[in-house]
Structures are given as structure tokens and as C-alpha cells.
Amino acid sequence: MKFVDEAYIEISAGDGGAGCVSFRHEKYKEFGGPNGGDGGRGGHVFAVADSNLNTLVDFRFSRRHDAKRGQHGMGSDMFGAAGEDITLKMPVGTIISDSETGEVLFELLTHGDVITIAKGGDGGFGNMRFKSAINRAPRQKTPGWPGDKRSLKLELKVLADVGLLGMPNAGKSTLISAVSNARPRIADYPFTTLHPNLGVVRVGPEQSFVVADLPGLIEGASDGAGLGHLFLRHLKRTRLLLHVVDMAPFDEGVDTVAQAKAIVNELKKYDAELYEKPRWLVLNKLDMIPLEERAALVKDFVKRFKFKGPVFEISGLTREGCEPLIKTIYQHVNAQQLAEQAPVVVDPRFPSTAE
Structure with missing residues (x-):
């Protein structure tokens, strides 16, 4: 296999889902009240050190990695599901740095090390969160927060005595x-x-x-x-x-x-x-x-x-x-x-x- 010890990738964690505005509608039940749920968290991007790998060649051919966004909130007090996380396997000895500033962010030194390289955005609030004694029928909601987006440089330094x-x-x-x-x-x-x-x-x-x-x-x-x-x-x-x-x-x-x-x-x-x-x-x-x-x-x-x-x-x-x-x-x-x-x-x- 061709030895590749340097690669550049773009990663994007998932955005959070938006909150929902909804009101309970049931027969014979007055003043049902708000029941809009929160949005789900966006997916995280993880990196895990794998001693079975010895090059970064896979990241030369797959440079963009995007996690799923969170599901929007729904009525009936239902919260949105969290977005699916993604895990990137990297060789032991990989240094992860910001490709623009050169700042070293993470190092994978031991087999099985797991780090979060991009955090998914939190979900937005549904209108049930805004209910109060003076606001019985809130129509407010918030959008989901954006997930982290990063341009990274991967550099492999072999671990030898x-x-x-x-x-x-x-x-x-x-x-x-x-x-x-x-x-x-x-x-x-x-x-x-x-x-x-x-x-x-x-x-x-x-x-x-x-x-x-x-x-x-x-x-x-x-x-x-x-x-x-x-x-x-x-x-x-x-x-x-x-x-x-x-x-x-x-x-x-x-x-x-x-x-x-x-x-x-x-x-x-x-x-x-x-x-x-x-x-x-x-x-x-x-x-x-x-x-x-x-x-x-x-x-x-x-x-x-x-x-x-x-x-x-x-x-x-x-x-x-x-x-x-x-x-x-x-x-x-x-x-x-x-x-x-x-x-x-x-x-x-x-x-x-x-x-």
C-alpha cells in the first residue's frame, strides 16, 4: 500500500433540529396547552486510533465527512431524534491540526483513543419550553444550533522507539x-x-x-x-x-x-x-x-x-x-x-x- 502521511479533510458536525410549535387538540379537553417538542442534537464527528492502520491514504480519496443533522421536534411532546454520529478511524500517531492556523488540536497516541473533533449542534426549543403562568399559549420556538465545521490537516508520525x-x-x-x-x-x-x-x-x-x-x-x-x-x-x-x-x-x-x-x-x-x-x-x-x-x-x-x-x-x-x-x-x-x-x-x- 502506498504510504501517505499527510492529508487534508473537511468535517462538518450535524446541525441541531428546530423546535416545534404545536398545541394539544383532544375532544372534550379545553385549553390543551402547548406540546411542541425540542429538536434533536446534531451528530458528532469522532476520531478513533486504530493500530491496524498505518497510512492516511483513505483520507486522500475521501476528504469530506458530514454528520447527520438532528430531527425537528414534533407535536404531542415528542422530541426530535439525535443525528447519527460518524467515526473516522486513523492510525496511531496521527496529529490533527487546524489547516488554516496550524494549531495542533488533537493527538492519537494509543490504540483505542477516541476524541470528538467536531461537536453537533444542540436542538432548538419547542413551544412547550416557553409555557408560563402568564403565557399559557406560547408560539415561540428556536431553531437548532449549527454544528462545528472544520478544515483539518492530518499528519502521521510513526511511533517507534x-x-x-x-x-x-x-x-x-x-x-x-x-x-x-x-x-x-x-x-x-x-x-x-x-x-x-x-x-x-x-x-x-x-x-x-x-x-x-x-x-x-x-x-x-x-x-x-x-x-x-x-x-x-x-x-x-x-x-x-x-x-x-x-x-x-x-x-x-x-x-x-x-x-x-x-x-x-x-x-x-x-x-x-x-x-x-x-x-x-x-x-x-x-x-x-x-x-x-x-x-x-x-x-x-x-x-x-x-x-x-x-x-x-x-x-x-x-x-x-x-x-x-x-x-x-x-x-x-x-x-x-x-x-x-x-x-x-x-x-x-x-x-x-x-x-
């Missing part, structure tokens, strides 16, 4: 297929990956994390060059970035250090917060380098790159070095998850005002 970044053909797809259940397209030419791929890495019983493979970055990506800039947003929710470097490029004249520095510069230019995320260096395709030359090559690269974080030497093709990498990643991700779940200590001098 670990994000892979690097130049095209660095071996990211091979790596994710080696360590997870993802099966991305792999070929011997750059830009094989055209959309993000998610994979679940199983470390042990009830021990796993999610990794995202993104299209390769090139110099100038932050200004729109290549494909990677379209998907850098997906890295914002990751806990860890793995900078995958091809240590055996097909073109012998390629300076791998210059390429790696270009990736880091593009990351910094795109988003300073993303640049500050924990980032580990993964030196890939070492199986293509003679064993006696590896240590010197790796030492020279790290020295010239001036990298001070964790460095892992692997081969995504042969899985050499992959097991220590995924175990260390799991320990890091699990520690962050536990830190996020730590209970908040409340100072008794400043009691919480939360309801």
Missing part, C-alpha cells in the same frame, strides 16, 4: 530485516526505500522494541533534496537514533566521514531538538572489509568523525554484531520507559489542583 538514519544504500533496510519482522524492499541501488518501514525487534519473552527505517538522507535534505526530509518528522518521537554508516561504499572515492558529517548537519538544520536526541554510531557492512584491516579502519573513522558516543561494528547481511546491538538498545529503551513511568512526588505543601 528507535529510528535508523543514514545515507542511501547504507544498509538500513538490510539491518531492519535482519533484526526484526519487517521485510522492506532491498536492492543494490540507492533510494530503494521510498517510505518508512516499521519492525518489531524481539529480544526475549515480553521484551521487544519498535524500530523505524526511513528513506536515506542526502546533503541538502533539510532544504528539500531527496526523499528523507519528507519523513524526518517520524524521528521526533523516537527514543534513540542509530546513525548507520556504509563502511564499504561501492564507489572507492567516497569519503565516508564527510558523508556522515553531512547527515549530522542536515539533522541539526532540520530540528535542533532532534539533533540533541541520543544518537549511536552503527558501522555497517564490515563483512566486506578484510578482517586484518577492520580495526584500523574503524579507529580512523571514529577519530576523524570525532564521535564520542557508543559505536557498534556490525554486518546487517551476516548478522555479525547484531545481537549485542539489539540487547544494548533494549536496555536503553527499557530504562527510558521506566523513567517515564516513575511516580511523581508531590510536595504536601503544594497539593495538586487536578480534578
